[in-house]
Amino acid sequence: MTVCYIRPDKSFDGAFEQLKTVNAYIERKGLTVDQEFIDQKSQNKRLSERNEVLSFFQSLRDSTVIVYDAWVLSSWIEDLVQMISCLLKNGMRIHFVKPSVIIDRSSDTVVVLGLIDQLRQTLQQDAKKAIGRPKGSRSASKFDQFHDDIIRHLRDHKSVSEMARIFGVSRSSLKDYIESRELKEVAFGGHSMELPENGEAHVIKTINCPDSGQQQMKEHR
Numbered sequence: 001m002t003v004c005y006i007r008p009d010k011s012f013d014g015a016f017e018q019l020k021t022v023n024a025y026i027e028r029k030g031l032t033v034d035q036e037f038i039d040q041k042s043q044n045k046r047l048s049e050r051n052e053v054l055s056f057f058q059s060l061r062d063s064t065v066i067v068y069d070a071w072v073l074s075s076w077i078e079d080l081v082q083m084i085s086c087l088l089k090n091g092m093r094i095h096f097v098k099p100s101v102i103i104d105r106s107s108d109t110v111v112v113l114g115l116i117d118q119l120r121q122t123l124q125q126d127a128k129k130a131i132g133r134p135k136g137s138r139s140a141s142k143f144d145q146f147h148d149d150i151i152r153h154l155r156d157h158k159s160v161s162e163m164a165r166i167f168g169v170s171r172s173s174l175k176d177y178i179e180s181r182e183l184k185e186v187a188f189g190g191h192s193m194e195l196p197e198n199g200e201a202h203v204i205k206t207i208n209c210p211d212s213g214q215q216q217m218k219e220h221r
Helices: 015-029 051-058 077-089 109-124 144-155 160-167 171-180 183-188 199-205 212-220
Strands: 002-006 035-038 064-067 093-096 101-103
Touching (some): 002 015, 015 064, 015 183, 051 077, 077 109, 101 199, 109 199, 144 160, 144 171, 160 171, 171 183
Parallel strands (some): 002 035, 002 064
Antiparallel strands (some): 093 101
């Protein structure tokens, strides 16, 4: 079984950007997704507060999970470590789309730790204090409440007129929303992307090791 897990986080990329990129990855890799879970509730909650998510992953064994990046599983380092450990323990295979890395029980430990270290570095750089709207976010729209349903209806090849009648909204306004959010591209993966030629090597290269010599120089200044 192959599942896709999307979890927007106000400090990272939103569901729109994730879906667009993940669907392009799925199309490029020729994968078939059996279930899609768009988790709008968790945001940056701790793992202990994400009961629905825990139940979802606990029901899966020996399956494949596709996520946009490591932080989608959790943006808390200790929770991410626990989540990856438990998924691998249950025989899961995890596709991390953005870094273009696939891990399972046989993966190089350095690659797994490198994915975790990338998040550690991002958090350490205090990305949450970035000025302006968080990356991947867009201004709110009254149609946002229908976002998931619109994608489902598009995949079922329903017309904009049919959807407008279902939602009880203006056809022209709904059409503008779909076009501005590129939801057809989100629904069908019509989005080009470039994958690193050797994702594992790149992840290992980004591991940031402390330099004791430089630290000592700083302490003596």
